[in-house]
Amino acid sequence: MYGNDDYTDQSGYDSYGYGGGTDYESHTVDNADSASVDYDRQHYNVPDMVKKFIVYFRDCINEGVIYEIQNLYENTFPKLTEQYFEKRPWPEESDIAHLVEHDPVFLSLYKELYFRHIYARITGGPTLEQRFNSFCNYGELFNYILVASEPVPLDLPDSWLWELIDEFVYQYQSFSQYRARLLKKSPEELENLNSNNNVWNVLCVLNVLYSLVDKSNIKRQLEVHASGGDSDSVAGDFGRHPLYKKLGYFSLVGLLRLHSLLGDYYQAIKVLENIELHRKSQFSYxxxxxxxxxxxxxxxxxxxxxxxxxxxxxxxxxxxxxxxxxxxxxxxxxxxxxxxxxxxxxxxxxxxxxxxxxxxxxxxxxxxxxxxxxxxxxxxxxxxxxxxxxxxxxxxxxxxxxxxPPADASMxxxxxxxxxxxxxxxxxxxxxQKMLPTIRSYLKLYTTLPLSKLATFLSQGQRHGDSGKTWNLNEAIRELIIHLLCFKHKMKNVVWTKGTSGLDGKFQSGSELDFYIDNDMIHIADTKVAHRYGDFFIRKILKFEELNRKLHQIKI
Structure with a gap:
């Protein structure tokens, strides 16, 4: 597409789940979708300030001036968006490609921002064609990064790299929800979706994220770092490159999010097993x-x-x-x-x-x-x-x-x-656990309590307004014992104590109450730890003294 054989090599797409059937020309949508674009493409004039920004942005990216790229990305781009493109898309690739000499890498990065803006700001959201094209653009960008035999000459700010991965997962989520809404879709649109099931396929998304993790060797780096070693010693050429290292780390978080969205909570935490979840990581900034x-x-x-x-x-x-x-x-x-x-x-x-x-x-x-x-x-x-x-x-x-959803689904x-x-x-x-808060509230009031008495208390609440129903004390006691066993069971959870894996932990009781039953009598012990008010006041005093010092320095 860009006249660069290395960059557009389709063999790379097959390696990471982007088959050759996802080219732009295969994606056609209903004219009504195309009509949602509220300006004339043939007579679109790019403002001079935007032209200068795009050229300067490309130059900074090619020269690797990180601090200036970050300023342009976080400040200038949003300001220009508010000034010129609040309710309409940025210029399309064809409108600005000549300004940057058809630079393929920059154009892929620009289109990532272009489509992101459409998802976030344009009324009605992206059309089906734009969803497809965004997927293809991600394919080209990740293909460029992943199939290279040596680290690519590209460096971007951490915030952009994070939002690149975050937006990739978000757009998959958005497409999945769009795909599942069937009622208002035309037969042509449904046929187009069904004939392009490889677009925004979950396996493609997972494959890209896991490929970025593997390419960066980030898991091994985090494992060595957690043990106090030098992570660069195991990083390899790609892992030492900031682009790959950061994309690998952010991909782990992307996998955490994606597995959670799919309901696989064990796997969601397992992908982070080399990250010390209860401490600040090296990417917490x-x-x-x-x-x-x-x-x-x-x-x-x-x-x-x-x-x-x-x-x-x-x-x-x-x-x-x-x-x-x-x-x-x-x-x-x-x-x-x-x-x-x-x-x-x-x-x-x-x-x-x-x-x-x-x-x-x-x-x-x-x-x-x-x-x-x-x-x-x-x-x-x-x-x-x-x-x-x-x-x-x-x-x-x-x-x-x-x-x-199935092709013939009508839900x-x-x-x-x-x-x-x-x-x-x-x-x-x-x-x-519905009854447990009520049981806890009664147990807090006593040190010893007969089973029959607590069963009567609970039954009175349950029988309120249902006086015609017969009540049996023995049956109520049996139900109470079940609830008390449930209390013991539910209050004992696996709790993380040490280790780098968030799945590690030991069974601990989290209840401030403990009890046992002996001869139909509940014996209750309060295990609640008193508040450490001294620590609280010391923290507040130190905070006040720090604030006072800052105010004094300002006056000086």
């Missing part, structure tokens, strides 16, 4: 990557019923967000996504604290009290299943099916099936 990692790790832990690990993960990242909030305000591209994930993590944290109560940082607890999370937690503690489901649906990722809500399935799995777990 990319805030959006760190926040995304914590969101999906915490969610995977929650779905695996490892509530203590989920609470620790959510609390740690929410504290980080609180302390670095001003940093996010200065960044423009992923602010909305960060704010959304922050709200989702507060909802997930509220769910975990209801199911597995434990002490958390006072500042996080204060946010839960001040916002409307406290009311939601109150409802969930009293067994409001509808509130559990509403919080879960609000906070969970938009799950995907790994396969497209309108096929797109909802994966989410409905995961919600059902979660709600089944909640129903098993």
């Amino acid at each position: 990319v805030p959006a990557c760190q926040i995304t990692t914590s969101y999906y790790v915490g969610f995977a832990y929650m779905m695996m019923r490892r509530y203590s690990d989920a609470i620790r993960t959510f609390s740690s990242i929410l504290l980080y967000i609180q302390r670095t909030k001003q940093l996010f305000q200065s960044r423009s591209y992923q602010n909305d996504q960060i704010n959304k994930q922050t709200d989702q993590m507060y909802h997930l944290l509220a769910i975990c604290l209801v199911l597995h109560p434990q002490c958390i940082d006072e500042s996080i607890q204060q946010v839960l009290r001040e916002k409307n999370y406290h009311e939601k937690m109150y409802k969930m503690q009293y067994g409001d299943l509808a509130e559990f489901e509403a919080c879960f649906l609000h906070a969970c990722p938009k799950f995907l099916s790994p396969s497209p 309108d809500d096929y797109v909802k099936e994966p989410t409905m399935h995961q919600t059902q799995v979660f709600m089944d777990e909640v129903r098993q």
Whole structure:
């Protein structure tokens, strides 16, 4: 396409799942889709300032001036977007190719930004043709990076590399959801989709991400780094190159996200087994990557019923967000996504604290009290299943099916099936624990309590408004014993203690109460650890002194 045989070699596509059947000419869509482009391509005039930007952008990329590329990417490009392209696409490749002498690498990078802008800003989203073309562009870009016999002469800012991988997974997610909505699609559109099942295929996406991981040898590097060794000693030529090393790391996070979207939570955390999840990584200076990692790790832990690990993960990242909030305000591209994930993590944290109560940082607890999370937690503690489901649906990722719908499918809500399935799995777990908060509230009031008395308390609540139903004490006691065994079982989770793998851990009881039954009597012990108020006040004093020093320096 670009007149460069090495760059457009189709053999590379076959290696990474991009078959030759995905060329641009094979993708045709209904004229109505094409008409959604709200400007005349034949008479499109590129503003002079945009022309200068594109030429200068290409020169900086070719010269590898990272700090200037980052400034152009994070500041100049968004400003030009707001000024000239707020509600319309950037110029197409054909409009600007002559400005950059048909540079194939730059044009692929430019088209990645071009399609990303369409997904984010254009009313109605991308057309089917644009979805196909974006996939082909990713194929060409990753093919250029992966099939090279030596590291390619390309270096990009960390934020761009992260957003490149993040957007790649997002566009696959968007296409899968688009593909699953069948009701409003024309027969021609359905035929086009069914004849191009290799476009945005889950195996292609997984293959690219795993290929980037393998090419960079990032897993071995992280393993050596965690043991205190020199990661460069095992990196190889590709792994030592910043482009491959960073793409490999970000691909691990992309795999975490993708496996979570597919409902494979064990595999989601396993791909990060060489990353010390509970410590700052060497790439934690990319805030959006760190926040995304914590969101999906915490969610995977929650779905695996490892509530203590989920609470620790959510609390740690929410504290980080609180302390670095001003940093996010200065960044423009992923602010909305960060704010959304922050709200989702507060909802997930509220769910975990209801199911597995434990002490958390006072500042996080204060946010839960001040916002409307406290009311939601109150409802969930009293067994409001509808509130559990509403919080879960609000906070969970938009799950995907790994396969497209059948060619003859006629269901309108096929797109909802994966989410409905995961919600059902979660709600089944909640129903098993529905009585536990009530039992816990009674056990907190006593040191010894007869089984018959607690069974009577619980039965009174259940029999309220149903006085015509006969009540049997022995049956109620048997049900109570089942609930108490459930309490013991559910409060004992696998908890990470040490090791580089997030799957490592030991069974620990997370309950502040312990009890045993002897001669129909429940003996209760309070194992709650007292708050360390001294540490809390010392931290606040040190923070106040630091603030006072800064104010004094400003005055001077």
